[in-house]
Amino acid sequence: MLAIKLAFKNLLGAGLRTWLNVTVLSFAFVLMIFYNGMIDGWNRQSRKDTQAWETGEGQFWQPEYDRYDPYTIQDSHGAMSEEIQSEIAKKNLVPVLIAQATAYPQGRMQGVTLKGIDPDQTILKLPTKALSKTNDSDYAMIGKRMATSLKMDVGDRLLIRWRDKNGTFDAREIEIISVFKCDVPSVDKGQIFLRLEVLQEMMGMENEATLLVAGENFKHRDFKNWVFRDQDFLLADMDKIIQAKKAGGTIIQALLLIIALIAIFDTQVLSIFRRQKEIGTYIALGLTRSQLVGIFTVEGGAHSILAALLGAVYGIPLFLWINKVGISMNYTQGMDIDLPIGEAIYPYYSLQLITISIILVVISATIVSYLPARKISKMKPTDALRGKLQ
């Protein structure tokens, strides 16, 4: 208690130098929380978006299906039993048939994935309603990214070639009836959405699907020949990417923290050198050397408490404001990012994040304060009093 009281007295007494250190440390602190909060917020948003647009409440897959291996698609289709049909009718499941094809936009050749889906589905946020318009034309819906990569817009016609279930080539022109905007690249990139029956007919795969997306009201049960994939499985890779992004950010944070810690270390070394006489006086007053080491360590470490307080003073209003307006992500448009990314990110600060950050900063500041303070225990009191140490 005494040490803490003394520490703050001394720190505040040291004035400008203390506040410089505290300010730099508080930047490290605020940035650390902000960056991680941003990533966490992004993560939550991405998960939410991906769930809404793509994964639903989990999916049933054909056993061979592997979303990262396009070669498995050819064999990943299976009939939907009556049981499944009734769930589909109750809008608890939505079937998706997936096929590979080649598109020929402007005489170029481009591999695409065809996805057949029920236009009246309500489980996914995909605006499939657009496909409900039937006509002589085969209507298709694509995402904005895909529209950009194909250089196509609503009303344009696109020649696609595919192989049916027997491997026989077929080709026809489809018309783009709608271009949707979606924050989740994985439901957009390289994909063309068609009506389920259209794709089933094209492939010769009547009443077949590659996967079934479960909706909120689906009561979980198993279906023969279908493998259930839960959220954790479906989002695992996204989590990994986000963790990697987090790791990437630690470099900047670590750098800032190190600068702040070096400043504290430096201040400690200097202050122990300049305050020899004071140290000698403390000893004369009866403090033991280990008490002194403690006092100086706490004093240095207390920078971190002040930094947390200072950080809170400008950080909390800043965070609140950011969370109101969001962080604009417009600059990422046109960038090739494989994560769902909204127009704005709303950081999420968990108690855990804040606690860990505080502990990290306090511990590291205490350590760098302790290292120079150990020197005190080697001081001779008489030398200290004379202020003659080098």
Place this chain on the structure above:
Amino acid sequence: MKFLITTTLLLCTITDSFAQDAKTILDKVDKNMFSITKIIESDMVIYGRRNTRTVTSKGYSEGTDKSFTEYLAPEREKGTKMLKLEDRLWIYSPSTDRTIQLSGHMLRQSVMGSDLSYEDMMEDRKLTEMYDAKVIGEEVIDGRNTWILELTAIVDDAAYHGRKIWIDTQRYIPLQEELFAKSGQLLKKTVLTDVVKIEGRWYPRKVNYKDMLKDGKGTDFIIKDIQFDAKIPEYIFSKAALKQ
């Protein structure tokens, strides 16, 4: 390579000057293929959007079951060897010193970036087994009289649902072929030219193969040297030959 297959599939060396029905014509095309051995040195010219690449290779074949190809140029492909035995295909790459067997979906990949897939090279069923054929007319191509044959698949796993083949009425060699999708969409076109007499046979020295949905000039095969019925040692058609 496509040249190899196309020719083994389509070239008929037995001349018959009488007009015949389509099946008979195709039978002639299919006939005697298995007994023929060939050694062909060829250039494959791949016309890309920006550049043109030439790949030189030497191919040995016996019937339609066995073929062995060794790439000679460019430097990057040099030493790559390919062995086909019936429906199996191996590729040896000198850079990794490994032999891999291509299967399933890998066969749909393009051969060295050309307009051809490995699968195109693998099809060795006889046309008459896969297609119902009829003569739908005659046409003069480059001054040669041809029959136009229309083929419609009778098996349901043919890659191309329909084909049209133009066959020289006198020399019994195809001069042109078109491949169609189920919908009737023209997908690919093969044009055979520079027909010359080699060792007593008429043979097209140049074949252009083109994906009709794509812009560009497609891929050319140009025969630099061809030997018929040469003796090919049996070990050539073994996996051991790949590593040599």
Place this chain on the structure above:
Amino acid sequence: MEEKIISIEKLVKRFPVGKTEFVALNNLSASFVRGEFAGLVGPSGSGKTTLLNIIGSLDTPSEGEVHVLDKSISLLSHKQSAKLRNRHIGFIFQTYNLLPVYTVYENVEFALLLQKLSGPERKKAVMDALEWVGLTDKIKSKPSMLSGGECQRVAIARSMVKRPEIVLADEPTANLDSKNSHHILQTMKKLNRELKTTFIFATHDEKVMQYLDRIISLEDGKVVKDELIKNSKNQ
């Protein structure tokens, strides 16, 4: 009989200087009894400060025995010597050595913080000490706002607040003018009389000598004269 609280026997203190050693105290013996108002007098470099430091357990003898309150200085651990200083010995320095970030009150209070005293007890002790030195009106001031004399009075209050047996004052007047010097000496003399605190000075200031009961003259680390003074100002 008078109680002997400090005894020094054949004390030698050597300091390493380069490769050789410098003898600062040379076979010095002396003793002090409770309530003395004594001074170590001698030219600069004669060993006054060195002797005070050893008595205050800030330094240790190279040879010989020094007992303070029946404790042998050579045998004390760091902790024990800290406790001795904290409970029983007060220091007054030439340069006051006040803690600059603390107020007058806190500077004095600090000496008590290591002792287990209740808040009110501590407050009373601090106020008493400040009253002895006449500084009750400046308790909220920082040392930088005080004159030299006032600072030294704070230092006296700090050394006295825990009512130690011994106060060691190293050149306490060296930085003070004569009026202030007399003032603090009178204060100390008064405390000496009222609280029976033993004062040992290191000085070469004539003004200080006028107040001393006993003058021990040092030269080159040896006692050259040890005399009791009868007719000094304190009578």
